[in-house]
Amino acid sequence: MEPVRVFLVGNPNCGKTSLFNAITGERRHVGNWPGVTVDRIEGFRRVGDRELVVSDLPGTYSLTPASPEERVVLDQLDEIAGNTMLNVIDAGNLERNLFLTMQLLELGLHPWLVFNCYDALKASGAKLDLEKVARLTGCRVFATVARTGEGIPALIAALSEPSPAGPSDNGLTVMRLPRPWQSAVETAMPSLFRQSWPNAAPSRRLRAIQALIGQPSPDAHPETESAQELEPVRAKLLQALESAGECVTGAGGLPCRLATDRYDRISRLLKATHKAAPSAEDRGSSDLDRIFTHRLWGIPVFAALIALMFWTTFSLGAYPADAIEAGIEHLRGLGAAHLPDGLWRDLLLDGIVTGLGGILVFLPSVLILFLWISLLEDSGYMSRAAFLMDRLMQGIGLHGRAFVPLLMGFGCNVPAIMSTRLLDDRRQRRLVTLLMPLVGCSARLPVLVLFCGIFFPERPGLTLSILYFINLLVLVTVGRLLSRFMPPLTQAPFMLEMPPYRLPTWRSVKSMLWDKAWHFLEKAGGVILAGTILVWSLTAFPRDVVYSRPYQAEIAALKAASQTAEIAERIAGLEESLARETMERRYMGSLGRALEPLVRPLGFGWREAVSLVPGFLAKESIVSTLSVLYKPVDNDLGTAMRREGMTPMIGFLFMLFTLLYVPCLPTVGVIWRETKSAGFTLVATLLPGVLAWSLTLITATIAGVTRTAPAASSPPGDTVVILVSIVFAVWYLVRRLRADLGGETPCASCRGTSCRVVRSDGENP
Amino acid sequence: MVKMNVTLSDLPIGETATIRDIDASTPAGNRLLELGFIPGTPVTALQRAPMGDPATFCIRGYCIGLRRSESSLVSIHPVRRAA
Numbered sequence: 001m002e003p004v005r006v007f008l009v010g011n012p013n014c015g016k017t018s019l020f021n022a023i024t025g026e027r028r029h030v031g032n033w034p035g036v037t038v039d040r041i042e043g044f045r046r047v048g049d050r051e052l053v054v055s056d057l058p059g060t061y062s063l064t065p066a067s068p069e070e071r072v073v074l075d076q077l078d079e080i081a082g083n084t085m086l087n088v089i090d091a092g093n094l095e096r097n098l099f100l101t102m103q104l105l106e107l108g109l110h111p112w113l114v115f116n117c118y119d120a121l122k123a124s125g126a127k128l129d130l131e132k133v134a135r136l137t138g139c140r141v142f143a144t145v146a147r148t149g150e151g152i153p154a155l156i157a158a159l160s161e162p163s164p165a166g167p168s169d170n171g172l173t174v175m176r177l178p179r180p181w182q183s184a185v186e187t188a189m190p191s192l193f194r195q196s197w198p199n200a201a202p203s204r205r206l207r208a209i210q211a212l213i214g215q216p217s218p219d220a221h222p223e224t225e226s227a228q229e230l231e232p233v234r235a236k237l238l239q240a241l242e243s244a245g246e247c248v249t250g251a252g253g254l255p256c257r258l259a260t261d262r263y264d265r266i267s268r269l270l271k272a273t274h275k276a277a278p279s280a281e282d283r284g285s286s287d288l289d290r291i292f293t294h295r296l297w298g299i300p301v302f303a304a305l306i307a308l309m310f311w312t313t314f315s316l317g318a319y320p321a322d323a324i325e326a327g328i329e330h331l332r333g334l335g336a337a338h339l340p341d342g343l344w345r346d347l348l349l350d351g352i353v354t355g356l357g358g359i360l361v362f363l364p365s366v367l368i369l370f371l372w373i374s375l376l377e378d379s380g381y382m383s384r385a386a387f388l389m390d391r392l393m394q395g396i397g398l399h400g401r402a403f404v405p406l407l408m409g410f411g412c413n414v415p416a417i418m419s420t421r422l423l424d425d426r427r428q429r430r431l432v433t434l435l436m437p438l439v440g441c442s443a444r445l446p447v448l449v450l451f452c453g454i455f456f457p458e459r460p461g462l463t464l465s466i467l468y469f470i471n472l473l474v475l476v477t478v479g480r481l482l483s484r485f486m487p488p489l490t491q492a493p494f495m496l497e498m499p500p501y502r503l504p505t506w507r508s509v510k511s512m513l514w515d516k517a518w519h520f521l522e523k524a525g526g527v528i529l530a531g532t533i534l535v536w537s538l539t540a541f542p543r544d545v546v547y548s549r550p551y552q553a554e555i556a557a558l559k560a561a562s563q564t565a566e567i568a569e570r571i572a573g574l575e576e577s578l579a580r581e582t583m584e585r586r587y588m589g590s591l592g593r594a595l596e597p598l599v600r601p602l603g604f605g606w607r608e609a610v611s612l613v614p615g616f617l618a619k620e621s622i623v624s625t626l627s628v629l630y631k632p633v634d635n636d637l638g639t640a641m642r643r644e645g646m647t648p649m650i651g652f653l654f655m656l657f658t659l660l661y662v663p664c665l666p667t668v669g670v671i672w673r674e675t676k677s678a679g680f681t682l683v684a685t686l687l688p689g690v691l692a693w694s695l696t697l698i699t700a701t702i703a704g705v706t707r708t709a710p711a712a713s714s715p716p717g718d719t720v721v722i723l724v725s726i727v728f729a730v731w732y733l734v735r736r737l738r739a740d741l742g743g744e745t746p747c748a749s750c751r752g753t754s755c756r757v758v759r760s761d762g763e764n765p
Numbered sequence: 766m767v768k769m770n771v772t773l774s775d776l777p778i779g780e781t782a783t784i785r786d787i788d789a790s791t792p793a794g795n796r797l798l799e800l801g802f803i804p805g806t807p808v809t810a811l812q813r814a815p816m817g818d819p820a821t822f823c824i825r826g827y828c829i830g831l832r833r834s835e836s837s838l839v840s841i842h843p844v845r846r847a848a
Contacts, residue, residue, distance in 0.1 A: 062799040066792060095825040096801050255789040259798040298815050387830045391816035495796060496830035498821055
């Protein structure tokens with residue numbers, strides 16, 4: 001049997017995603033801030049022998065799109081119209097939500113009206129006569145509470161009915177365009193599209209209405225732009241409206257008149273069906289806002305929340321991490337005792353167990369961080385944070401809302417870059433995407449925690465804060481420079497809805513944590529494990545190494561001699577040099593030596609140089625690589641590093657470098673997928689590298705860092721070559737950026753035929 | 766001339782005014798119309814962000830944050846002094 005296609009349409013934050021999850025049973029995260037759904041998402045549900053294919057579309061306030069997300073609905077309007085459309089309406093915010101409904105009805109569509117969050121309406125003491133709504137609009141009407149599942153079975157049963165009852169046009173005329181408007185668009189239609197109103201597709205009807213009122217649409221189509229012939233129609237409409245006693249003056253003009261008419265229709269509908277709550281104002285919300293968005297307390301409270309968030313992530317996360325570490329150590333011990341000596345044992349213990357152990361240890365921290373993010377999102381606080389931060393973000397040329405992706409970036413850059421789609425214009429999205437790799441994600445945390453623990457055992461927290469502060473400073477400086485350097489093309493309208501505060505439900509938090517934990521382990525299981533094995537094999541091959549002196553023979557000779565303390569010490573010394581030389585002559589050593597000139601000015605040794613390579617696959621693997629590489633020197637990583645000449649200062653520089661140096665492979669992938677521009681992706685990948693290198697070099701020079709131990713003095717030529725390449729790279733990046741942010745190039749990220757950038761060039765005054 | 770035109774951005778916090786007119790020639794003005802900022806609608810200024818901008822407004826039973834650049838598109842009838 002044909003599957004039933006169902007589309008969910010509605011305002012942002014009206015509960016579409018919750019409803020989607022409730023219908024399909026799918027686990028998808030739902031936040032209490034606008035813009036969680038950024039693209040069309042499909043889910044399935046089988047009812048008896050019928051299949052429901054449910055599509056969740058991005059939230060939109062109206063059919064005049066203001067962002068690429070809202071365009072998704074418009075682009076698919078004709079397809080949606082041919083199937084079942086669920087117009088999800090937040091029952092706690094009827095008037096504004098019904099605006100979209102009015103637009104849909106005007107086009108002759110028959111959405112099913114789903115009044116969601118119906119419990120909030122009932123709890124407030126308000127009443128809504130659903131039967132009467134159905135009668136007046138001619139639509140099927142449902143009441144649901146998606147978060148608890150109330151009303152969902154009835155909706156599903158109706159959706160899977162063999163043939164959904166056809167729409168009745170009874171009373172629909174009340175909700176349609178009033179006569180003067182309707183006759184005007186019907187006159188305009190043939191001259192625009194050579195089609196009559198009843199035959200035209202809904203998207204064309206919509207464009208005819210927009211052309212008629214001369215609406216400033218970001219989506220102007222060539223056919224409707226030369227709408228000179230509409231002047232007489234318009235004049236007639238104005239005359240008709242005026243004779244009906246409606247005054248069309250002022251700056252608003254026809255668009256204002258039509259919007260007013262839509263709201264008038266909404267008021268008529270609500271007057272007949274809705275009994276308002278005794279007290280319309282939500283007391284609880286405004287009380288909380290008095291603290292959270294207070295002029296004086298707002299920012300300190302926000303800062304305290306963020307501080308608490310990071311503090312719990314690091315210090316509470318340490319307890320389970322210790323337990324996991326002990327477990328891994330135990331496993332290694334077991335393996336070492338029971339497995340036969342050889343390559344496989346080395347692979348299993350030194351490659352896989354060590355590598356995975358190094359990742360699992362950070363699972364608690366990641367979970368705590370995401371617990372916080374999901375609580376802040378679900379409660380509605382994120383919108384307040386964006387409100388507080390907007391002015392600050394304006395300083396770096398960004399929307400307050402951009403604060404949210406940037407904050408999410410501290411968790412993981414990958415979803416954060418995906419969430420930049422909630423920003424209105426392309427330039428903002430690109431700017432945030434470009435800045436994102438400079439946001440220290442949680443994968444960099446292992447390196448920081450490790451080095452802080454080793455080199456700054458007295459003040460790990462302070463060191464960490466200093467590093468993050470420098471990170472923030474770099475972020476702001478780069479942002480400022482970029483926005484100074486590329487002034488905005490269009491000032492994106494700033495509209496930030498403040499949803500009422502909601503208590504986060506355990507169901508939603510749990511599903512987010514489950515999602516993140518799974519994502520993290522999947523990454524660890526896949527990319528990182530592969531990286532660890534690669535690193536291990538580079539350290540394990542070639543098996544036969546040519547040594548500078550016959551160590552084995554010397555050791556054997558010494559062992560044969562008398563057992564004095566002095567001899568034992570010499571044996572230990574020889575074994576150590578043997579191990580070190582083995583490591584240096586394996587492939588990894590050669591790779592490290594090749595990379596070393598690049599990082600030597602920064603004070604790093606070849607092991608650090610090597611660890612940065614798998615660090616590109618996933619930042620967490622820097623730690624596991626270092627522990628594999630330093631193992632021959634000493635079992636304790638800290639002791640090994642100190643013995644190889646690392647100082648606290650170099651440790652600090654290494655942390656700084658790792659914090660900034662390059663986005664990880666999955667991030668690069670996602671940048672490419674989102675921007676569809678190889679050049680931009682290259683810039684976004686290299687820019688942090690150049691920055692990190694220069695910044696670390698400057699710091700190293702100021703601090704006068706030299707690596708004490710086995711450092712061979714670098715030939716001065718190398719540094720010159722590196723400096724010249726850096727200058728060249730910066731020059732190239734600047735040129736690329738101009739092209740990428742400048743907007744002369746047609747924008748590849750737009751799915752549609754036109755976008756704001758193109759329009760601003762082609763627009764007639 | 767500009768002084769004569771009192772806009773939403775001038776509305777003191779805590780006060781309510783009625784919308785007189787709105788400049789719908791820009792996408793921002795148009796979006797405001799769709800969000801219910803139409804002539805005759807009462808709107809309350811709720812709160813201003815710590816750095817002076819943006820501010821939150823309450824209209825038609827919901828709250829929204831607007832920057833000065835958006836709220837200045839909405840003209841209001843001058844607020845009458847409380848008796």
